[in-house]
Amino acid sequence: MVRPVAILALQGAVEPHRVKLSELGEEGVPVRTAAELAACRGLILPGGESTTLLNLIEHYRLAEPLAEFAAAHPVWGVCAGAILMAERVENPEQLSFGWMPLTVRRNAYGRQNESFIDRVALKLPGQPPAQMEGVFIRAPRIVEANGGLTVLAEHGGSPVTVQYGHHLATTFHPELSSSQALHRHFLSLCDGAAERSGRRLA
Numbered sequence: 001m002v003r004p005v006a007i008l009a010l011q012g013a014v015e016p017h018r019v020k021l022s023e024l025g026e027e028g029v030p031v032r033t034a035a036e037l038a039a040c041r042g043l044i045l046p047g048g049e050s051t052t053l054l055n056l057i058e059h060y061r062l063a064e065p066l067a068e069f070a071a072a073h074p075v076w077g078v079c080a081g082a083i084l085m086a087e088r089v090e091n092p093e094q095l096s097f098g099w100m101p102l103t104v105r106r107n108a109y110g111r112q113n114e115s116f117i118d119r120v121a122l123k124l125p126g127q128p129p130a131q132m133e134g135v136f137i138r139a140p141r142i143v144e145a146n147g148g149l150t151v152l153a154e155h156g157g158s159p160v161t162v163q164y165g166h167h168l169a170t171t172f173h174p175e176l177s178s179s180q181a182l183h184r185h186f187l188s189l190c191d192g193a194a195e196r197s198g199r200r201l202a
C-alpha cells in the first residue's frame with residue numbers, strides 16, 4: 001500500500017493541500033504526532049505564521065521527530081513552512097531547522113504589496129517552461145540561495161521555489177491557485193524517495 005503524504009496540522013493552510021493532493025488521486029493526511037508522521041512518505045509544512053508554528057512544534061515536542069523524518073523523506077515548506085526550512089531567517093532573526101541552504105527574509109514585499117497575486121515562471125525538470133498563478137500572502141523572500149539548489153520557479157527575477165535534494169521551499173501558496181504543477185512535482189519527489197528506499201531494502 002502506498003503511504004500517504006503528511007500535512008503538518010498545527011496551524012495554517014492545511015485543508016487546501018489535502019484537497020489538491022486528492023485532486024491528484026493522493027491521500028494527504030493532517031498530522032499532529034510523531035506516530036502519525038512515521039506512517040507517511042513525505043511531508044508538507046504549510047503556510048501560516050512561522051513563529052506560531054515554531055512555538056507549537058516546541059509545545060508538542062515535534063522538533064526531533066520532524067528532523068528525523070526530514071533526513072529520510074521529502075519535505076515541502078510553503079511560505080511559513082519555507083521559513084522553517086531555511087538555514088537563516090531575517091526580519092527578525094528567528095530559529096529555523098536549516099534543512100536547506102537558504103536565507104529568507106520574512107514579510108519582505110513591503111506594506112502595500114504584502115499580499116498579492118501575480119504570474120510566476122515555472123522551470124520544472126523535464127518540462128517546458130510554464131507559468132502559474134502565485135498567491136503571495138505576507139510572503140518571505142529568498143535573499144540568499146547557496147550552492148546545490150535548483151530554482152524551480154521565479155518571480156521578478158528572484159527564486160520563489162527552490163529544490164535541495166528531496167526538499168522543496170516555496171514562498172507563495174500553490175495550494176490556493178488552480179495549478180497542480182508543484183504538487184505534482186512534490187509527489188514525484190515522494191515517489192522517487194520511496195523507490196530509492198525500496199531499492200535499498202531489496
Ligand code: GLN
Pocket residue numbers: 046047048049050051078079080081083106107137138139140
Ligand atoms: N508572514 C508569515 C511568517 O513570517 C508567513 C506568511 C504565510 O505563510 N503566508 O511566518
